[in-house]
Amino acid sequence: MVTTALDLVGGDRSVVVARINGELRDLSTPVTADDDVEPVGVDTPEGLAVLRHSAAHVLAQAVQQAYPEAKLGVGPPVKDGFYYDFDVATPFTPDDLADLEKRMIAIIKSGQRFVRRVVAEDEATRELAGEPYKLRLIGSEGGAEVMEVGGAELTIYENVDGRTGERCWQDLCRGPHVPDTRYIPANAVKLMRTAAAYWLGDQRNEQLQRVYGTAWPSKDELRAYLTFLEEAEKRDHRRLGAELDLFSFPEEIGSGLAVFHPKGGVVRKVMEDYSRRRHEESGYEFVNTPHITKSTLYEVSGHLDWYADGMYPPMHLDAEVDADGHVRRQGADYYLKPMNCPMHNLIFDARGRSYRELPLRLFEFGTVYRYEKSGVVQGMTRARGFTQDDAHIYCTREQMTDELDSLLTFVLDLLRDYGLDDFYLELSTRDPEKSVGTDEAWEEATRTLEEVALRRGLDLVLDEGGAAFYGPKISVQARDAIGRTWQMSTIQLDFNLPERFGLEYQAADGTRQRPVMIHRALFGSVERFFAVLLEHYAGAFPPWLAPVQVVGIPVTDAHADYLHEVATRLRARGVRVEVDTADDRMAKKIRNAQRSKVPYMLIAGDDDVAAGAVSFRYRNGEQKNGVPVDEAIDEIVAAIDARVQV
Secondary structure (H helix, E strand, O other), X not given: OOOXXXXXXOOXXXXXXXXXXXXXXXXXXXXXXXXXEEEEEOOOHHHHHHHHHHHHHHHHHHHHHHOOOOEEOOOOEEOOEEEEEEEOOOOOOHHHHHHHHHHHHHHHHHOOEEEEEEEOHHHHHHHOOOOHHHHHHHXXXXXXXXXXXXXXXXXXXXXXXXXXXXXXXXXXXXOOOOOEHHHOOHHHEEEEEEEEEEHHXXXXXXXXXXXXXXXXXOHHXXXXXXXXXXXXXXXXHHHHHHHOOOEEOOOOOOOOOOEEOHHHHHHHHHHHHHHHHHHXXXXXXXXXXXXXXXXXXXXXXXXXXXXXXXXXOOEEEOOEEOOOOOEEEOOEEEEEOOOOHHHHHHHHOOOOOEHHHOOEEEEEEEEEEOXXXXXXXXOOOEOOEEEEEEEEEEEOOOOHHHHHHHHHHHHHHHHHHOOOOOEXXXXXXXXXXXXXXXXXXXXXXXXXXXXXXXXXXXXXXXXXXXXXXXXXXXXXXXXXXXXXXXXXXEEEEEOHHHXXXXXXXXXXXXXEEOOEEEEEEOOOOHHHHHHHHHHHXXXXXXXXXXXXXXXXXXXOHHHHHHHHHHHHHHHHOOOOEEEOOOOOOHHHHHXXXXXXXXXXXXXXXXXXXXXXXXXXXXXXXXXXXXXXXHHHHHHHHHHHHHOOOO
C-alpha cells in the first residue's frame, strides 16, 4: 500500500500541502519512511499562496465554462489574493464577475480533485493545442518565475470529478495545489475587479483581460479583509486630496504629475520647513541643481546603462547648422534628471577636498522625473514627477559605520515626529545581473549596512537582489494606522559612484583617497510622503500639519468682530486661522469645518464675548464651553508645538 503525505496529516484540513525533503509538494505525493515530511498549513504564507493559486484554477475553469472560446494566460497568487489573465473577445462586466463567482462556488462545492500529471513536451503541446499562450510557455517564454512552468518537470493539473473520476478541466501548471476544491472555503472567495494586462507584463505583447480575486481560510477573514478595503478606499489620498482641496492631477499636464492647491501647499511647506530645520541642526549643507542635464552625466553615472527605460526620452539641443546645411556645431542629448546624485558628485568635485571637511552632508529638495508606465502610475505614491528630500553624505571608510548609525537614528526620529512609529527594516542586496563594482566592495558595503541595521533592535527582512546597481540599501518600512506597509526612507552605501566620477579627498597623510558615498532619501519623495501621511491620518492631520488649524464660528454676525480679534492674536502666535463669516447657519458652519477636518473650532456667542472666552469644539464632536481666550490660545499653541494629534 502506497503512503501519501495526506495519510500522514490525516483529517486536518488546515494542512493544504507538505514540504517533502525541503520542496513544497501536493499532499497526494507518495512518501517513504526516509522522507522528511513537514505539514504546511493554510495559516502560513506558503499555504495561503497555494490556496489562492488553487482558487485561480477554479476561476479559470469557471471562465472557460461560461466562455469556451476564452484562451488562458497565467494565474499566480499575489498579495491578498490571486489573478488570472484571459484572452476574450470583450472585457468582463460586473455582472459577468457575479456570474463567474457563482460558478466558482459551484465548482468548489462539487469537490473536484487536483491531480498532477507529468507530461513530455510533445505531449503537452498536443493537449494544449488550443491554448496559444500555454504553448508559448512550454517554449521559451516565462521561465522559472512563471507558475505554469519551471523546475525539472513539465506538469499538467487536472480537475477531476470526485465521484466519477471524469476529467472536468485541466491547466498547465507546476503546482502544488490543495487536494480538492472543498479545501477552498466557498464563503471565503470573492472576485474583486478586472483590468487590462499585457501578456507576461510586456507592453509589446497582446493585451489580455485580468480578473482579480481574493481567497481566505475563513469567512471571517474575508469579511475583515473587505472591511479593511473599505477603510483603505475612504483613506485614498486621491479622493481625500479632492475632497479637502489639497491637490489635483490635471489632464492638461499629464499622468502622474500633481499640482498642489493652496491648502496642500501649506501642508507641504510645513513638512519641508520642519525637515530643513532638522537637517540644519544635524550639520547638512543645502544645495540646488538643475532639472535637466546633458547625457554625458548619466553616461558617467551609469544611469543610461541601467535606467534608460525609466527616463524621459532625450531632447537633442544646441546643434548649429550653416546656410548650406552643414553642421557647424554638434548638438547634445539632454535628459530630465531621474536622480540628483550625479549632480551632487559634481558639487563635491568642484574643488579640492580635505579629510577635515568630511563627513560632507549635502541636502536638496530636488525635483526628478521618471517615465513610469501608465499602468503603474498611482496618484502621488507612484508618480512621474516628484521632489526628493535627497541627501548625499561623503565620508571616509573609517567614518562610514558611525555615519550610517547616526543617519538611521536621524531618519527614524524624524519619521516619528510626523507620527509614524511602527517600523521594520529591509536590507536589499546585490543583483549580480544588474550591478557594477567588485564582489569585495559589495560584501563590505552589505555587511556594514547589516551591522548598523541590527543595532536598532528592529526586525530586519532580506530583499535579495533588490539593490540599485551601485550599492546595497536599507529601507525603512513603516506601518500606517490600518496596518499597511509603506517603504519610506532609504539609505544606500555606495563605493562605486565615487570611483566612476573619480572623486577624491586629501587624507591626513597627504595621499589622495576615495570617499565613501551614502545616498539617503528620508521621505522617499515629498509627494509620496504627503500621500502616505494623508492616508495614515485619513485627512485629519495633527494640528501642526493641518492646513487650517483653527476656524472661528460666530453664533451671529454680531460676534464676528470678536472672533477676528481672537484670530489676530492666534496669528501672532503663528497659528493658521480663519473666521467663517458666510451667511450659513452656525450648524452648517460646524459641519463644514468637520468635513474639512479642522482640528479646532472656536465658537463665540453673547456669553463668551461677555466673559472674554470661547467655546472649544473639537474634530471628534467634543465641546468645552467658556474657555478664557488666553487659555484657549495656549492650549492650541501647546498642541502645535508638541506635534500631537487631537
